[in-house]
């Protein structure tokens with residue numbers, strides 16, 4: 316039985332493509348300064364286009380829309396877009412939009428082209444920017460072959476990168492990949508700051524150097540089919556940062572895709588690097604979940620409700636065991652809880668060691684206040700109790716966060732800049748673990764995320780080494796700059812905020 320035209324269309328695989336003659340408007344700054352709007356950047360993923368518009372912010376009464384059509388403006392839709400106020404130094408705002416061609420529109424239209432126009436209202440007047448009366452057009456291509464889900468397979472066959480591969484070219488353009496600047500050392504790749512995004516850069520550098528995770532992608536990719544948009548974009552990013560051909564890339568596509576799931580990250584403003592790390596690991600876990608149903612749409616809000624079965628859980632998740640003992644009858648009760656990061660208080664205001672910080676884990680907490688007393692099921696009453704925390708299962712990748720930010724008695728956030736001395740190799744955690752398999756719990760440091768400056772005016776940098784080399788060298792990454800690191804700065808580092816350790820011996 317032959318399929319009707321409509322059925323073929325709905326069953327077909329389509330993706331949006333930038334046409335060869337696609338032109339960004341010229342004289343970007345000149346145009347935006349005349350009360351106008353300018354398309355600054357655009358990239359496509361499957362049937363979705365992500366764009367960035369720069370807008371002059373001198374007018375208070377100003378709204379921006381994106382109108383789009385796939386039937387040559389016989390009808391059009393107004394984009395339900397997300398508008399970002401950008402309080403930067405250059406008097407312009409950024410407006411970010413996401414256009415997805417609805418599948419049902421493909422059915423009703425004979426055109427396989429999506430057009431869009433940027434519209435803005437200033438003081439009641441409405442203006443359309445069609446790129447000098449030419450609409451911005453994107454082609455809708457029916458894929459004859461399966462669009463590769465990732466370009467990472469080219470990394471494992473480094474020598475045979477296919478130069479004219481369409482996807483490869485598209486991804487390097489999307490990330491504005493620049494090769495061989497004079498600053499580049501040792502094939503390292505820096506990350507451009509998009510405006511307050513050093514928190515993201517410091518985490519992406521650390522995560523890309525997590526060998527156990529990167530190797531999992533490299534060596535299992537033939538058997539892995541990823542359908543989540545975050546994992547696919549992370550793999551695009553991973554390819555570019557690790558292929559050794561580029562000295563600077565601009566991680567805007569990854570940021571924008573994450574930002575359209577969680578709007579806080581669309582904005583160009585400072586965020587906490589630790590919060591971003593946890594969010595990114597959550598999203599990757601959802602995409603890499605082994606029990607997910609292949610045909611189901613991925614819902615990124617479901618975290619915590621889905622099965623904890625992914626490479627992210629295997630590598631990054633540890634388990635705490637919390638034991639409460641009744642001080643009257645000595646009856647005990649234990650509970651278990653997973654963690655992705657050990658958050659440690661700094662016991663000294665001057666100088667201490669990481670082991671001093673870890674000691675706090677084993678300290679008994681006494682539950683003797685009236686409102687903290689524990690209900691003992693044996694005594695059948697609220698009784699005085701003590702609570703002890705142990706690590707039941709150590710993670711293979713151990714992330715430690717120092718509690719450097721605390722609210723003082725005047726309800727103001729203050730930063731603790733104490734020096735914590737941490738070991739590079741042989742961090743031994745077996746004494747903090749209740750698990751018998753932890754006898755050889757030795758860890759090696761491979762990345763440090765530093766927080767410089769104050770809470771409101773801070774800057775993140777990274778010290779990292781690539782443990783896949785025999786004698787790995789330490790480097791410092793400061794956004795797009797990568798340079799050799801003086802080891803004194805690694806060893807005496809009051810800026811250290813997050814430590815990334817990997818296990819030396821992997822227990823089965």
Ligand SMILES: [Zn+2]
Pocket residue numbers: 641642643644645646691692693694695698
């Ligand atoms: Zn009791």
